[in-house]
Amino acid sequence: MIKFLFDTDTWQEIYSSIRKNKTRTAITIIGVMWGIFLLVVLLGAAKGVENNFNKLFGSFATNSVFVWAQQTSKPFKGFQEGKSLTLKMADLESIKKEILGLEFVVPRLQDQALAVNDFKSGNFGIFGDYPELDEVQKMDMVYGRFINNNDIIEKKKVCVIEEEIYKQLFDKDVQPIGTYIKINNINYKVVGMYKKGQIGSGGPQGNIHIPFTTFQQVYNRGDDVGWMMITGKPGFDITQIEADVKLLLKNLHKVHPEDERAFGSFNLGKEIAKVTGFIKGMQFLTWFVGIATLIAGVFAIGNILLITVKERTKEIGIRRALGAKPWEIKRQIILESVFLTSIAGALGIISGGLVLMVIDATLGKGEEAALSNPTVDIPVILIAAITLVVLGTLIGLIPAHTAVSIRPIEALREE
Amino acid sequence: MIKIEKLHKSYPIGKGSLHVLKGLDLHIKEGEFVSIMGSSGSGKSTLLNIVGLLDGHDTGKYYLNGQLIENLDEKKAAILRNKFLGFVFQSFNLINYKSALENVALPLYYQGIGRKERNKIALQYLDKVGLKDRAEHLPNELSGGEKQRVAIARALVTNPKVVLADEPTGALDSTTSHQVMELLKEINREGMTVFVITHEEDIAAETDRIVRLKDGVIISDEKVNKKVTI
Numbered sequence: 180m181i182k183f184l185f186d187t188d189t190w191q192e193i194y195s196s197i198r199k200n201k202t203r204t205a206i207t208i209i210g211v212m213w214g215i216f217l218l219v220v221l222l223g224a225a226k227g228v229e230n231n232f233n234k235l236f237g238s239f240a241t242n243s244v245f246v247w248a249q250q251t252s253k254p255f256k257g258f259q260e261g262k263s264l265t266l267k268m269a270d271l272e273s274i275k276k277e278i279l280g281l282e283f284v285v286p287r288l289q290d291q292a293l294a295v296n297d298f299k300s301g302n303f304g305i306f307g308d309y310p311e312l313d314e315v316q317k318m319d320m321v322y323g324r325f326i327n328n329n330d331i332i333e334k335k336k337v338c339v340i341e342e343e344i345y346k347q348l349f350d351k352d353v354q355p356i357g358t359y360i361k362i363n364n365i366n367y368k369v370v371g372m373y374k375k376g377q378i379g380s381g382g383p384q385g386n387i388h389i390p391f392t393t394f395q396q397v398y399n400r401g402d403d404v405g406w407m408m409i410t411g412k413p414g415f416d417i418t419q420i421e422a423d424v425k426l427l428l429k430n431l432h433k434v435h436p437e438d439e440r441a442f443g444s445f446n447l448g449k450e451i452a453k454v455t456g457f458i459k460g461m462q463f464l465t466w467f468v469g470i471a472t473l474i475a476g477v478f479a480i481g482n483i484l485l486i487t488v489k490e491r492t493k494e495i496g497i498r499r500a501l502g503a504k505p506w507e508i509k510r511q512i513i514l515e516s517v518f519l520t521s522i523a524g525a526l527g528i529i530s531g532g533l534v535l536m537v538i539d540a541t542l543g544k545g546e547e548a549a550l551s552n553p554t555v556d557i558p559v560i561l562i563a564a565i566t567l568v569v570l571g572t573l574i575g576l577i578p579a580h581t582a583v584s585i586r587p588i589e590a591l592r593e594e
Numbered sequence: 595m596i597k598i599e600k601l602h603k604s605y606p607i608g609k610g611s612l613h614v615l616k617g618l619d620l621h622i623k624e625g626e627f628v629s630i631m632g633s634s635g636s637g638k639s640t641l642l643n644i645v646g647l648l649d650g651h652d653t654g655k656y657y658l659n660g661q662l663i664e665n666l667d668e669k670k671a672a673i674l675r676n677k678f679l680g681f682v683f684q685s686f687n688l689i690n691y692k693s694a695l696e697n698v699a700l701p702l703y704y705q706g707i708g709r710k711e712r713n714k715i716a717l718q719y720l721d722k723v724g725l726k727d728r729a730e731h732l733p734n735e736l737s738g739g740e741k742q743r744v745a746i747a748r749a750l751v752t753n754p755k756v757v758l759a760d761e762p763t764g765a766l767d768s769t770t771s772h773q774v775m776e777l778l779k780e781i782n783r784e785g786m787t788v789f790v791i792t793h794e795e796d797i798a799a800e801t802d803r804i805v806r807l808k809d810g811v812i813i814s815d816e817k818v819n820k821k822v823t824i
């Protein structure tokens with residue numbers, strides 16, 4: 180068999196058989212090529228969307244929910260509807276005490292601020308944060324550190340800035356750590372800088388983080404909390420936690436239990452599950468369409484070989500009269516089938532890869548990229564390639580069987 | 595070499611069957627040059643197919659080279675054909691995308707002989723039929739007579755026991771026919787058993803022994819030329 184595969188004659192036969200039906204061979208090859216091309220491009224695109232999604236949300240703990248206070252929409256216990264609510268630090272303690280399965284409860288304060296460094300200035304979002312924020316929303320530090328417990332306790336005037344702000348407030352190649360910037364006329368020491376990558380909230384031009392306690396004091400917020408980020412421990416349902424937290428808050432703030440508007444929340448886990456589900460569905464669809472097209476293409480190849488075999492009936496008869504054993508005829512046709520499917524597969528994979536490179540170059544660059552790094556894993560390619568060879572062999576069996584099922588005498592008689 | 599006893603063969607046609615060979619007895623010794631004469635429908639092609647192991651028989655016995663032929667599957671038949679038999683057909687049956695040399699070498703390919711060796715042997719046989727200089731030509735670049743000579747070279751290349759020729763001159767003009775028959779004679783003189791099927795009297799006349807077939811039975815079996823068979 181090995182000798183057969185490396186025999187010049189074997190390949191010469193295949194070449195001459197293909198040469199006889201150039202157009203039809205090309206068309207059938209395109210069928211299989213299209214199938215594997217679709218598979219590669221669509222899976223690559225799905226991967227690109229998934230990568231992009233991970234880039235956006237990846238830094239967040241996926242089982243987290245954001246909760247903030249709004250206005251009541253139902254009168255309750257003597258209060259009119261439309262009462263403004265504010266979260267308090269005491270609420271946090273209650274939540275931590277009452278609700279099971281919490282990992283972090285991180286309060287945040289938020290405002291807009293004018294930041295000045297020498298002659299450069301800009302309007303940015305300013306946040307009062309605890310060190311725990313780094314746990315819920317991973318900060319990709321470029322320089323320095325994030326806010327620590329000491330900053331909180333001593334209410335230090337320190338700040339952590341986003342790379343974007345650095346670009347606006349500092350000259351190029353100036354080390355920002357240790358310098359002072361003025362935020363609303365108060366000097367803060369820059370202790371860290373992080374890279375954007377998170378879906379930001381607040382100022383469109385970048386965010387500044389200062390210790391939560393400093394924020395409370397400077398902006399005179401008492402023990403108010405702007406909003407909080409809550410993450411659940413693994414194994415606890417974040418949707419249940421969300422409901423429990425809101426019910427507890429309603430209870431604490433004397434809000435009607437069925438008031439849906441009093442507290443707002445954004446369940447990141449649920450949103451992520453939606454998108455992940457969408458991506459999974461897309462991948463499934465891709466596999467389905469790709470494999471189905473592939474099968475159709477392979478059948479077309481089987482069909483063309485069947486026609487070729489019919490046309491070569493006489494030749495096969497001659498060969499058998501000259502001593503070709505049935506298996507020798509069969510393996511030739513099967514090899515032809517495998518060869519055609521493999522060529523088509525290779526072309527499909529290559530062209531799919533090229534298209535992915537074009538997609539990456541055009542759609543995959545910049546901040547607003549629809550997808551990033553669209554790729555197909557090698558194992559996927561291997562699976563597709565193996566599927567092709569197996570299908571090619573199986574489909575080749577049909578014309579191969581036809582070729583030897585005609586008795587040589589009948590084949591010879593054919594004109 | 596070829597021994598046939600009470601050979602019967604019938605083909606199913608619709609619900610009934612057509613009895614083609616009705617109890618043939620024939621003995622062809624090694625080195626003979628035999629022709630089977632008969633009009634179309636006499637059963638001569640059927641006989642050749644059975645002798646050539648392209649078709650099976652119903653009852654009776656067939657010995658090829660002393661070996662009783664029975665219960666042949668396709669694989670065994672292919673091996674025996676390759677080893678003992680060389681075929682020459684009326685329509686030459688050359689593979690049209692292969693050169694003369696490749697056509698001649700094809701039976702050796704199925705014997706598993708390497709390419710170089712194959713082409714060397716094939717070239718010797720092409721030389722024998724006088725077509726060495728045509729080795730690289732494709733069949734459609736050859737004349738009818740040349741094609742048939744290539745086919746004869748192909749039949750001889752495995753050094754078989756018997757050459758079976760089915761109307762070898764059927765598609766040729768009389769001059770070329772004569773040349774082909776001369777070639778077959780020459781091969782016979784070198785000791786090869788040659789078995790020709792024809793419906794032309796003058797072709798049969800060039801052989802040593804004429805067996806006449808009519809309606810599935812042998813009506814005559816005569817030695818023509820004075821040549822003594824071994």
